[in-house]
Amino acid sequence: MSEKLLSVQDLHTSFFTDAGEVQAVNGVNFDLDRGEILGIVGESGSGKSVTAYSIMQILADTGKIVGGRILYKGEDLSKWSEKQMQGFRGKCCSIIFQDPMTSLNPVFTIGSQLTEAITLHTDKHGREANARAAELLTLVGINEPEKRLKQYPFELSGGMRQRVMIAMALACEPDILIADEPTTALDVTIQAQILELMQDLQKKLGMAVILVTHDLGVIADMCDNIVVMYGGRICERGTAHEIFYNPKHEYTRGLLRSIPNVNNMKKKLIPISGTPINMLCMPKGCAFCARCDNAMKICLTEIPQELWINDNHKAACWLNVRDAFEGKEV
Amino acid sequence: MSDTLVEVKNLKQYFPVRSGFKTIPLKAVDDVSFTVDRGETLGLVGESGCGKTTVGRTILRLYEPTGGEIRYNGELVTDRNITAMRKQMQMVFQDPYSSLDPRMTVEDIIGEPLDVHHLCSNRKERREKILELMSYVGLNAEHARRYAHEFSGGQRQRIGIARALAVDPKFIVCDEPVSALDVSIQAQVINMFEQLQEKLGVAYLFIAHDLLVVHHISRRIAVMYLGKIVEVAESDELNEHPVHPYTESLLSAVPIPDPDVTRARKRILLEGDVPSPLNMPTGCAFRTRCRFATEQCANECPALTDRGGGHFVACWNK
Numbered sequence: 140m141s142e143k144l145l146s147v148q149d150l151h152t153s154f155f156t157d158a159g160e161v162q163a164v165n166g167v168n169f170d171l172d173r174g175e176i177l178g179i180v181g182e183s184g185s186g187k188s189v190t191a192y193s194i195m196q197i198l199a200d201t202g203k204i205v206g207g208r209i210l211y212k213g214e215d216l217s218k219w220s221e222k223q224m225q226g227f228r229g230k231c232c233s234i235i236f237q238d239p240m241t242s243l244n245p246v247f248t249i250g251s252q253l254t255e256a257i258t259l260h261t262d263k264h265g266r267e268a269n270a271r272a273a274e275l276l277t278l279v280g281i282n283e284p285e286k287r288l289k290q291y292p293f294e295l296s297g298g299m300r301q302r303v304m305i306a307m308a309l310a311c312e313p314d315i316l317i318a319d320e321p322t323t324a325l326d327v328t329i330q331a332q333i334l335e336l337m338q339d340l341q342k343k344l345g346m347a348v349i350l351v352t353h354d355l356g357v358i359a360d361m362c363d364n365i366v367v368m369y370g371g372r373i374c375e376r377g378t379a380h381e382i383f384y385n386p387k388h389e390y391t392r393g394l395l396r397s398i399p400n401v402n403n404m405k406k407k408l409i410p411i412s413g414t415p416i417n418m419l420c421m422p423k424g425c426a427f428c429a430r431c432d433n434a435m436k437i438c439l440t441e442i443p444q445e446l447w448i449n450d451n452h453k454a455a456c457w458l459n460v461r462d463a464f465e466g467k468e469v
Numbered sequence: 470m471s472d473t474l475v476e477v478k479n480l481k482q483y484f485p486v487r488s489g490f491k492t493i494p495l496k497a498v499d500d501v502s503f504t505v506d507r508g509e510t511l512g513l514v515g516e517s518g519c520g521k522t523t524v525g526r527t528i529l530r531l532y533e534p535t536g537g538e539i540r541y542n543g544e545l546v547t548d549r550n551i552t553a554m555r556k557q558m559q560m561v562f563q564d565p566y567s568s569l570d571p572r573m574t575v576e577d578i579i580g581e582p583l584d585v586h587h588l589c590s591n592r593k594e595r596r597e598k599i600l601e602l603m604s605y606v607g608l609n610a611e612h613a614r615r616y617a618h619e620f621s622g623g624q625r626q627r628i629g630i631a632r633a634l635a636v637d638p639k640f641i642v643c644d645e646p647v648s649a650l651d652v653s654i655q656a657q658v659i660n661m662f663e664q665l666q667e668k669l670g671v672a673y674l675f676i677a678h679d680l681l682v683v684h685h686i687s688r689r690i691a692v693m694y695l696g697k698i699v700e701v702a703e704s705d706e707l708n709e710h711p712v713h714p715y716t717e718s719l720l721s722a723v724p725i726p727d728p729d730v731t732r733a734r735k736r737i738l739l740e741g742d743v744p745s746p747l748n749m750p751t752g753c754a755f756r757t758r759c760r761f762a763t764e765q766c767a768n769e770c771p772a773l774t775d776r777g778g779g780h781f782v783a784c785w786n787k
Contacts, residue, residue, distance in 0.1 A: 298742055327722045331724075353651070394653060404684055
């Protein structure tokens with residue numbers, strides 16, 4: 140089958156606030172294949188979470204998809220009714236949120252929250268649904284599932300709650316799992332458990348995963364392909380190997396230089412200067428140009444287009460265009 | 470004069486917790502000892518709830534210690550006048566949003582310690598001192614009359630650092646100072662900490678949960694688990710040859726931003742969660758999650774012992 144599982148085409152999402160329109164996502168394109176793990180990395184305000192929420196169509200009231208298309212197995216999601224979208228969420232595509240403390244309802248038991256998803260999307264009810272819930276808890280590595288089903292979220296630790304969230308997301312075996320900073324609120328040892336679990340489950344169930352995070356370490360560990368976002372646009376994309384060892388956008392380069400790594404412990408870190416952009420007053424040209432050390436005149440006025448670096452790698456930076464013109468190997 | 474600036478000995482910090490009719494102690498910090506030398510950085514790492522923040526706060530007497538000694542320059546901190554003591558030791562807090570008074574201008578925030586300790590005789594001197602501090606941390610003079618809400622997270626953290634530096638302290642407790650910042654901003658702040666140390670010779674107790682950041686900034690690292698220090702060593706030594714099983718799995722769990730390295734190595738996964746500090750396991754606190762636990766671990770708590778070269782470990786089996 141040649142068609143992509145999910146295809147995001149020229150997505151524009153804006154928030155209409157009192158201070159004006161905030162273009163949180165500004166022309167994002169990417170495709171997701173079956174069984175692929177795609178990482179979306181960027182700092183806060185880069186539009187990575189909004190991209191994920193746009194796919195699920197769970198934006199806040201002020202947010203609206205103002206342009207572009209999202210195709211799921213070739214069908215345009217914007218043409219779907221809310222009822223159809225309800226079927227899409229959970230069954231075709233589900234999402235895990237950052238904070239396991241607030242994304243579970245405190246007044247319902249784990250069991251009733253899990254079976255809700257199961258009874259809504261499948262024809263299992265009552266005892267059958269309960270059995271399925273227990274099975275799911277076992278799948279995500281929770282001991283004594285029958286006992287846990289009767290407990291309330293406050294009785295579980297953060298790692299456990301995130302496991303419950305994953306179980307809930309997997310209840311209907313979706314094709315796509317979106318994980319929005321799934322481990323940011325967790326401790327490192329618990330984070331390692333959850334990442335390992337997600338890798339196992341991905342292999343076992345063969346679903347595609349979109350992992351949204353700011354942690355380059357997590358990305359390096361988990362992802363086949365990486366999309367780097369800055370200021371609502373994609374600045375670079377490619378395989379994990381290309382992005383980490385052959386970065387071609389100044390932002391990605393800066394990011395990799397600025398984080399402590401095994402190789403730069405004795406050296407000074409090289410920070411990215413300046414502060415993250417204000418999305419209310421986006422520059423005319425490249426979003427990163429104000430912080431870029433090698434910015435040129437054209438960067439201020441023209442938005443760079445993505446340029447193929449090689450078969451597995453694209454970057455949107457004018458420097459690459461210049462190098463290509465000067466005949467240098469990009 | 471010895472090189473030791475701060476000495477913490479058998480520090481205990483218990484918090485009373487009501488449980489039904491009884492009040493039971495929550496042992497947030499239990500028998501912790503370490504030293505910080507002049508001008509050095511000691512990193513303190515551990516998972517949430519292990520007591521690392523409590524250690525930092527107790528040193529500054531934001532809490533009164535339940536037991537043990539804290540010495541600054543050989544003098545007992547608890548004997549000294551708290552104001553005089555805080556002229557030597559300061560703190561930078563984790564959250565740059567809630568640690569600055571929203572109704573004060575930057576000038577007043579940084580100037581407050583100067584006023585409290587009567588360090589300036591007139592307004593002109595005060596203003597000059599504030600501008601000097603602001604330039605240390607990379608803030609412009611025109612920022613002085615603005616309010617905290619006008620700044621980004623990274624800039625607010627700079628204000629917090631300038632405030633800590635105002636009294637010219639010799640020791641600063643940095644409690645997760647970069648955790649709330651964006652990745653691209655973290656490096657700016659880490660570099661600033663390092664530069665200020667070179668320039669002013671100030672010592673840091675750098676509390677954080679991000680091991681890569683701590684490794685980068687610290688000369689030595691202490692690892693805490695459930696209120697106790699389980700291992701102390703030079704940063705490189707700790708990272709290359711961790712001895713305690715907890716340190717080992719903690720290090721193996723850190724995702725390294727390098728696909729080849731991180732995929733090649735094997736994670737040592739810990740099972741389960743950290744036990745509740747209200748219901749601590751007997752003996753070694755880590756034994757419930759430890760691969761090597763024996764009967765001895767359940768009966769007796771191992772003490773920190775020297776394994777040579779300033780590498781201290783608290784473990785029976787390693």
